[in-house]
Amino acid sequence: xxxxxxxxxxxxxxxxxxxxxxxxxxxxxxxxxxxxxxxxxxxxxxxxxxxxxxxxxxxxxxxxxxxxxxxxxxxxxxxxxxxxxxxxxxxxxxxxxxxxxxxxxxxxxxxxxxxxxxxxxxxxxxxxxxxxxxxxxxxxxxxxxxxxxxxxxxxxxxxxxxxxxxxxxxxxxxxxxxxxxxxxxxxxxxxxxxxxxxxxxxxxxxxxxxxxxxxxxxxxxxxxxxxxxxxxxxxxxxxxxxxxxxxxxxxxxxxxxxxxxxxxxxxxxxxxxxxxxxxxxxxxxxxxxxxxxxxxxxxxxxxxxxxxxxxxxxxxxxxxxxxxxxxxxxxxxxxxxxxxxxxxxxxxxxxxxxxxxxxxxxxxxxxxxxxxxxxxxxxxxxxxxxxxxxxxxxxxxxxxxxxxxxxxxxxxxxxxxxxxxxxxxxxxxxxxxxxxxxxxxxxxxxxxxxxxxxxxxxxxxxxxxxxxxxxxxxxxxxxxxxxxxxxxxxxxxxxxxxxxxxxxxxxxxxxxxxxxxxxxxxxxxxxxxxxxxxxxxxxxxxxxxxxxxxxxxxxxxxxxxxxxxxxxxxxxxxxxxx
Numbered sequence: 001x002x003x004x005x006x007x008x009x010x011x012x013x014x015x016x017x018x019x020x021x022x023x024x025x026x027x028x029x030x031x032x033x034x035x036x037x038x039x040x041x042x043x044x045x046x047x048x049x050x051x052x053x054x055x056x057x058x059x060x061x062x063x064x065x066x067x068x069x070x071x072x073x074x075x076x077x078x079x080x081x082x083x084x085x086x087x088x089x090x091x092x093x094x095x096x097x098x099x100x101x102x103x104x105x106x107x108x109x110x111x112x113x114x115x116x117x118x119x120x121x122x123x124x125x126x127x128x129x130x131x132x133x134x135x136x137x138x139x140x141x142x143x144x145x146x147x148x149x150x151x152x153x154x155x156x157x158x159x160x161x162x163x164x165x166x167x168x169x170x171x172x173x174x175x176x177x178x179x180x181x182x183x184x185x186x187x188x189x190x191x192x193x194x195x196x197x198x199x200x201x202x203x204x205x206x207x208x209x210x211x212x213x214x215x216x217x218x219x220x221x222x223x224x225x226x227x228x229x230x231x232x233x234x235x236x237x238x239x240x241x242x243x244x245x246x247x248x249x250x251x252x253x254x255x256x257x258x259x260x261x262x263x264x265x266x267x268x269x270x271x272x273x274x275x276x277x278x279x280x281x282x283x284x285x286x287x288x289x290x291x292x293x294x295x296x297x298x299x300x301x302x303x304x305x306x307x308x309x310x311x312x313x314x315x316x317x318x319x320x321x322x323x324x325x326x327x328x329x330x331x332x333x334x335x336x337x338x339x340x341x342x343x344x345x346x347x348x349x350x351x352x353x354x355x356x357x358x359x360x361x362x363x364x365x366x367x368x369x370x371x372x373x374x375x376x377x378x379x380x381x382x383x384x385x386x387x388x389x390x391x392x393x394x395x396x397x398x399x400x401x402x403x404x405x406x407x408x409x410x411x412x413x414x415x416x417x418x419x420x421x422x423x424x425x426x427x428x429x430x431x432x433x434x435x436x437x438x439x440x441x442x443x444x445x446x447x448x449x450x451x452x453x454x455x456x457x458x459x460x461x462x463x464x465x466x467x468x469x470x471x472x473x474x475x476x477x478x479x480x481x482x483x484x485x486x487x488x489x490x491x492x493x494x495x496x497x498x499x500x501x502x503x504x505x506x507x508x509x510x511x512x513x514x515x516x517x518x519x520x521x522x523x524x525x526x527x528x529x530x531x532x533x534x535x536x537x538x539x540x541x542x543x544x545x546x547x548x549x550x551x552x553x554x555x556x557x558x559x560x561x562x563x564x565x566x567x568x569x570x571x572x573x574x575x576x577x578x
Contacts, residue, residue: 036285037072039249040294041065041142046277047312049217051259055320059312063301064294065278066098066145066286067231067249070117070159071138073098080288091146096291096302098145103157103174105182105356105395116141120159124170127186127351134163134170140231142251147295147302153178155214155305156278158253160230171204171228173253174356175212178309181330182357183212187226202230208352210257211331216313217322218257218273225272227254231280248283317545326551329421329448330355332392358393361423367525368430369423371509376401379460383407386415387460392422416456420449431529433481433488433503435461437560440500444567445560461508482506487526491533496561 043065048058072078073088080086084094091097104119114122121136128134142158159172171187185208192204210222231249256272284290316322333354361369376387380401389399418425425448432438435458442448451457481489485507489497497503511518537554540547550559 036287038066038068038078038286039283040286040291041067041251041280042282042294042298043251043278043280046275046279048275049273049316049320050271050275051273055316055322057312057316057320061308062281062298063144063305064298065142065251065280067140067142067251067280067283068098068286069138069140070115070120073141074115074117078286080286080291085288086145086286086291091151092149094146094149095295096145096147098143102146102151102154103143104184120161120172123172123184123186123354123356124161136161137164137166138162139172142253144302144305150303152302152305153309155309156253158228158251168202168230173226173353175214176357177212177214178306179213179327180357180359181212181355183330183353183355185211185224185226185353186351187228197229201232204228204230211353212355213325213327213330215274216324216327217316219259219325220328222257222259222273225256225258228252248285250280250283251278252280253278323546323548325548326553329424330358330392332419332421333394334390334392355393358395358422364525364529365423365427368426368509372426372429373399373401375509376460381405381407383413383460385413385456385460388415388417390417390419392420414453414456416460417452418449418457422448425449427529430507430509431488431526433485433492433507434500436501437492437496440564441556441560445563446556480505482510484510484522484526487523487530491530492557493561496557496564499561499564 041064042062044060044062046058046060049056068078076083076088078086079088081095083089083097086096087094088098090099091102098116100113100116100119103116104123117136117139120139124136139162140160142160144152144154146152153176155176157174157176159170159174160168161170161172163169167189169189171189173185173187175183175185187204187206187208189204192206195203195205197203205225205227207223207225210220210224213220229250229252231251232247254275254277256275259273284294317324333356376389376399380387380403384403384406386403387401391398425442428442428446428448429438432441438461439451439454439457443451481503482505485503485505488507489503511522513519533554547553
């Protein structure tokens with residue numbers, strides 16, 4: 001009874017509040033006053049899936065966005081109702097708000113959260129080439145705020161960056177996916193196709209490579225054709241003497257995805273794989289009356305983004321019959337990463353954009369990481385070499401394990417350097433029964449990490465390369481594996497175990513049998529890992545989810561087997577030719 005009264009009272013309160021504010025006239029700009037440094041926008045968002053034609057689908061919806069000057073936002077001059085109606089610095093105990101931690105990236109080396117402007121300025125400084133004297137004076141941010149403490153995934157945030165000459169020199173797109181990852185694309189004004197409109201504004205168009213996984217129904221391949229209309233009112237000039245002649249800003253962003261198979265000619269740009277368009281239809285200064293007016297018109301607009309994404313994904317998957325692509329790890333965001341990637345290619349990729357947000361490591365990955373780090377330090381002491389771990393995430397510090405004292409006869413030995421994309425590297429090392437299998441799965445098959453030297457990698461794990469005399473051991477020795485090793489081998493195809501060479505009796509990361517507590521905890525982690533994998537596979541089957549054939553998460557060892565077979569066949573062909 002009490003719950004019913006509460007619900008009825010809440011509905012009645014909202015109806016009274018909404019009807020009052022909807023009758024209240026929207027505040028129109030005073031033409032004799034300076035232009036606002038913030039705007040509340042009503043926008044129309046349109047998505048269209050065009051290819052394949054059998055899966056074509058489209059939808060549109062209206063929602064609320066904010067367009068604010070970062071200088072004004074972070075000086076709190078845009079706060080409304082003492083920060084309760086709208087404020088910067090947090091989302092709780094506010095009707096609407098913005099906070100820095102929800103945007104761009106924070107360095108793990110700093111305990112303090114930097115402002116959005118500082119993080120944006122750092123990204124632009126990292127991108128700047130020698131001789132580029134453009135520096136950030138102010139940036140206008142187009143984004144969706146939080147509502148009643150709820151913060152959506154904010155799929156797209158746009159930064160219009162102005163230099164000290166009051167010219168737009170860069171547009172930065174910050175893209176978020178549903179996996180909690182973030183990526184920025186740099187759209188340089190000097191690299192754009194520019195068109196001056198009759199209205200006095202400018203339209204910019206860029207074509208850039210797709211480097212970030214967003215939709216589960218598309219690969220990470222292809223390119224974007226991005227069209228941006230520079231909003232009026234944003235420059236310092238517009239905020240000054242010409243403000244009275246400048247209309248309110250109505251941002252426009254159009255993104256078209258072209259797959260590699262699509263024709264790159266201009267005539268075919270009307271038929272991309274998909275399009276996404278953001279078009280502001282109304283724009284008013286960010287004031288108390290205007291904000292409450294738009295919120296009362298669309299009270300659930302800021303709460304329904306994620307639910308809308310799930311609903312449309314359900315249609316594409318179950319009705320339009322689109323299969324799911326497995327999420328790849330984000331591309332590395334460091335200047336030099338891996339000996340398989342040239343500095344020139346890395347620099348070109350960094351000029352287009354970079355990852356700024358990674359998934360946090362799971363509890364299992366953190367446990368495996370601790371074991372790997374302790375093992376590498378011990379082996380560095382024993383072998384007298386340096387072992388370095390370089391993450392693709394720029395916020396992850398590089399780890400270097402140096403010998404605390406040099407053993408005799410170890411001078412001149414080759415060091416080991418490992419580049420890894422994500423914490424999945426540590427769980428791969430932990431769960432692979434041998435170094436050969438870890439290298440096969442993590443490097444040759446799934447491309448989770450790159451080793452500077454396979455020989456040194458095997459030496460660190462006190463193992464031997466497959467095919468060497470020392471690795472020729474009877475398959476029957478698998479009957480003498482430890483319990484932990486036997487559990488690890490359960491998920492591997494028998495054919496792969498036969499081709500992989502020696503499986504050590506105990507794993508180098510496993511504790512000894514005298515460490516009862518550590519051994520028990522070890523077993524719990526391994527058993528939990530397999531239990532979670534089984535539950536995950538069962539849930540996918542229960543939901544009748546379909547992956548692109550061959551990309552199923554539970555078939556990664558099968559993919560490693562195919563790579564192993566291909567490598568063996570290539571070696572046999574080479575020997576026959578000789």
